Amino acid sequence: MQIFLKTEDEINLMRKANQLVGATLAELGKHIKPGVTTLHLDRVAEEFIRDHGAIPTFKNFPNPYGEPFPASICTSINDVVVHGIPSEKDVLKDGDIISIDCGTLLEGFNGDSCYTFAVGEITSDVQQLLKVTKESLYLGIEQAVAGKHLGDIGYAVQTHCQQYGYGVVRELTGHGIGRAMHEDPPVRNYGSRGSGILLKEGMCLAIEPMITMGDRQIGLLPDKWSIVTRDRQPAAHFEHTIVVRKGKAEILSSFVEVEHLEGQKI
Template structure:
C-alpha cells in the first residue's frame, strides 16, 4: 500500500481543484430540471471544466472490465447508485433524483466530489434518504482525524444510515486522492471502530457514502459501468475530498455553490 502524505502547498493545490469541482456542480444545478437530458448536463460540465483550465478526469478513465468511461461526469438517476453514463435518451422527469459525480485535474492534482440533486417535487421518503446520506457524509468527516482509523469513518456512516433502515453499499468505497484520482487507502462506508489503517496528518481522502433506500444489493449493467440497486429502489451518493489534520478535518471540496442556488433542501 502506497499512501502519499501531502505538503501544505500540495493541499492548497488540491483545494483549488476541489473548489473547481464545487463550482462545476453549482453550474450544473442551474440546469437540473425536468426535460433536460443527462447528455446536456455532461456538455455543460465539460465546457465549464475546460474553460477553467482543467481536465475532466473521468473522461477516458480506464475500466479493467470494459471500455473507458466516455463522459466528463457520472449521472446516476434514481436506482442508479454510481457511474451512470450521460446520454441523450435519459431525460430528467419531475420527482427524479440524480447523483452527479465530478472529477477534475488542475495543476497536477485531482478534485472529486458528488452531490445528489432533486428534480422538481421529490417524494418525502426519497428526500429523507438524501438528507440522511448527506448528514452521514459529515458524520464520517467528523470521525476523520489523525490518530483515528479508517474503520472509525465507516462505522460512523454505517451506524447512522442503518439506524434509518437504509442499506450501505459494500462493494464500492471512498479512496485516497492526490496526483492520482484513486490512491491508497480505500475508505469503506462500513466497518469497526479502531480498525483499519491509522489516519495521519497530510493524508487526503475522498469520503463518499453510497446509500440505498432498500436492500444494499447492487448489480452492474451490460455497459460495464452503470451500477444499480437490484430491488429498483433509489440510492443517494454524496462525496467530499478532505485533508486529515490532528484535529478537525479540512474539507477541500464545497457544496456552497449548490446550496446557494438551491437553498439547504436537506
Template sequence: MKIFLKTEDEIDLMRRANRLVGATLAELGRNIKPGVTTLQLDKIADEFIRDHGATPTFKNFPNPFGEPYPASICTSVNDIVVHGIPSDKVVLKDGDIISIDCGTLLDGYNGDSCYTFAVGEISSEVSKLLEVTKKSLYLGIEQAVAGKHVGDIGAAVQEYCEECGYGVVRELTGHGIGKEMHEAPQVPNYGSKGNGVMLKAGMCIAIEPMITMGDRKIWMLPDKWSIITRDRKPAAHFEHTIAIRKGKAEILSTFEEIENH
C-alpha cells in the same frame, strides 16, 4: 499501495481542484430541471471544467475491464447508485433524483466530489434518503482526524444509515486522492471503530457514502459501468474530498455554491 502524505503546497493545489468541482456541480445544479438530458449536463460540465483550465478526470478513465469511461461526469438517476453514463435518451423528469459525480485535474492534482440533486418536487421518502446520506457523510468526516482509523469513518456512516433503515453499499468505497484520482487507502462506508489504516495529518481522502433506500445489493448493467440497486429502489451518493488534520478534517471540496443558488 503506498499512502502519500501531502505538503501544505500540495493541499493548496488540491483545494483549488476541489473548489472547481464544487463550482462545476453548482453550475450543473442551475441547469437541472425536468426535460433536460444527462448528455446536456455532461456537455455543460465538460465545457465549464475546460474553460477553467482543468481537464475532466473521468473522461477515458478505464474500468476494471480496461474500457474507457465515455463522458466527463457520472449521472446516476434514481436506482442507479454510481457511474451512470450521460445519454441523450435519459431525460430528467419531475420527482427524479440525480447523483452527479465530478472530477477535475488542475495543475497536476485531482478534485472529486458528488452531490445528489432533486429534480423538481421529490417525495418526502426520497427527500429523507438524501438528508440521511448527506448527514452520514459529515458524520464520517467528523471521524477523519489524525490518530483515528479508516474503520472509524465507515462505522460512523454505517451505524447512522442502518439505524435509519437504509442499505450501505459494500462493494464501492471512498479512496485516497492526490496526483492520482484513486490512491491508497480505500475508505469503506462500513467498518469497526479502531480498525483499518491509521489516519495521519497530510493524508487526503474522498469520503463518499452510497446509500440505498432498500436492500444494499447491487448489479452492474451491461454497459459495464452503471451500478444499479437490485430491488430498483432509489440510491443517494454524496462525496467530499478532505485533508486529514489534527483535531478536525479540512473539507477541500464544497457544497456551498450548490446550496446557496
C-alpha cells in the same frame, strides 16, 4: 499499500482542483430540471471545467474491463447508484433524483466530489434518504482526524444510515486522492471503531457514502459502467475530498454554492 502524505503546497493545489469541482456542480445545478438530458449536463460540465484550465478526469478513465468512460461526469438517476453514463435518452423527470459525480485535474492534482440533486418535487421518503446520506458524509468526516482509524469513518457512516433501515453499499468505496484520482487507502462506508489504518495528518481522502433506500445488493448493467440497486429502489451518493488534520478534518471540496442554489429554488 502506498499512502502519500501531502505537503501544504500540494494541499493548496488539491484545494483549487476541488473548489473547481464544487463550482462545476453548482453550474450544473442551474440546469437540473424536468426535460433536460444528462448528455446536456455532461456538455455543460466539460465546457465549464476546460474553460477554467482543468481536465475532466473521468473522461476516458478505464473500467476493470479496460473500457474508457465516455463522458466528463457520472449521471446516476434514481436506482443507479454510481457511474451512470450521460445520454441523450436519459431525460430528467419531475420527482427524479440524480447523483452527479465530478472530477477535475488541475495543475497536476485531482478534485473529486458528488452531490445528489432533486429534480422538481420529490417524495418525503426520498428527501429523507438524501438528508440522511448527506448527514452520514459529515459524520464520517468528523472522524477523519489524526489519531483515529479508517474504520472510525466507516462506522460513523454505517451506523447513522442503518438506523433508518437503509442499505450501505459495500462493494464500492471512497479512496485516497492526490496526483492520481484513486490512491490508497480504500475508504469503506462500513467498519468498526478503532479498526484499519491509523489516520495521519496530510492524508487526502475522498469520502463518499453510497446509500440505498432498500436492500444494499447491487448489480452491473450491460454497459459495464452503471451500478444499480437490485431491488430498483433509489440510491443517494454524496462525496467530499478532505485532508486529515489534527483536531478537525479540512473539507477541500464544497457544497456551499450548490446549497445556496437549492435555497433559491425553494
